[in-house]
Amino acid sequence: MIMNSNVNTNYIGPKALFDPNYIPPHLMYRKKEEKFLFSVLNDTISDKFCLNILYQGVGGIGKKVIVNKVINDLLIQNRHYTKINKISVDCKEKKPEELIYSLINELNSISNLNFDFRSILNSDIPHLWNTFKFACNKIDSHFFLIFNNIEYLEPGICNKFLQFSKETKITLISTLNKVLRPETMDLLSEFDFKNKLNFFNYHELYSILKQRVLLSFSNEIDKDLIRYITDLICEQYIPVPGKGIQILRDMYPILRSNKNNYNFELLEICQNEFDTFQISDEFSIINYLSEEDILTIIFMDNLSNYFIRRKNYYISFNELHEMYEISCETLEYQKNFNEFRKLTEKLLNIGIIKPSKRTLRKMDAYKSYTNTNDDVFFILVNPKQIKVIIDTIFNQ
DSSP states (O other): OEEOOTTOTTOOOTHHHHOTTOOOSSOTTOHHHHHHHHHHHHHHHHHTOOOEEEEEOOTTSSHHHHHHHHHHHHHHHTTTTOOEEEEEEEOTTOOHHHHHHHHHHHHHHHHTOOOOGGGTTTOOHHHHHHHHHHHHHTOOSEEEEEEEOGGGSOHHHHHHHHHHHTTSSEEEEEEESOOOSHHHHHHGGGOSEEEEOOOOOHHHHHHHHHHHHHHHOSSOEEHHHHHHHHHHHHHHSOSOHHHHHHHHHHHHHHHTTTOOSOOHHHHHHHHHHTTTTTOOOHHHHHHHHHTSOHHHHHHHHHHHHHHHHHTOSEEEHHHHHHHHHHHHHHHTOOOOHHHHHHHHHHHHHHTSEEEOTTTOOOBOTTSOBOOOTTOEEEEOSOHHHHHHHHHHHHHO
16 A cells, blocks of 8 residues: 555656646646647747637646646757746736736846836836837747736726737747636637646546656655545545645655654544535534444444554445444344445545445445445545544533
8 A cells, every 4th residue: 555666756746746847757637738739839939929828727736837838848959959937926816017027027128128117117007018029039049938827807907918929929828827807718619729637536636646746755655645635635625636735745744754653643634625615523423323223333433443453544334334344243233135235325424434436336226325345435634633522521
């Protein structure tokens, strides 16, 4: 269950997690999008024409990394033949004046225009815009202007850039998470090429996060932890790598400490990442258990002991059934498989455990899971938290 990274030749270090512009050596499951964008941008360089390109998709799905990877490859391919420059800006929380001023500053560094920035420091938008156009006209090379998060850019300003790029040597590449203003919808038709990125499935997301772990850590990391993070994202969020990378950043000090043991701190970190979603809190668990019979409480106690003792993230269907049988034997109850199924469904409904996407089977007409012996479940609630609640109930 441990990934052996002793022979990991791809190790990069924390840069692979914490650098927002880091480009993995291989973009997994985006080869079609990568090849197409490379072909389009390569043609714009060869034929000396420019385009307005838009990539849409939820935050963390990989829009920026595709753009950065393709442009980086183009810069390497053309370094001996064609001069290419790029400017990348994040439109989030930037006023139009700040955005244009930062672009002028970047253009000045590219072409050594020797601007007196004191003269434009407090300029209004028309003056800054004219200065920006003047700087662009002094550029004698093809360059890419990348706007990330254009939903934060005022539509009027965005339209200025879209129209201006058609008159110059600028290829404007924008990324859009979601439409924040209705007027932004009207601008979509101004883009020559639009691509909306699809979500990853469970196995694709797991492979991407495993790749990032191997790039980020030289020590061994439990594969089940990566599967667990993947399951949580698919269950409580949307299947995008950005969320997993965010979780791994928060876990970095613990994972980097070279301790291969299961650590309940990791569960707490995961819970904190999804605290606005549907993971059960202590109050709902107490309410649930206070209304259940003694068999359910004993079963939950055995379940929490299993995770604490085994230091696992997962429990198999057979092991879950074994927990039920042990609980029945403790109380000298007659075992009943249908009762076990109902008990399992209760745990699923309240959000104590959930079936892993890697083994999830079809659902029956009653929308209850059709379990098989191959099914695996992961825990959503810290088992120590469950243990404390059960001990509280027993002491009442």
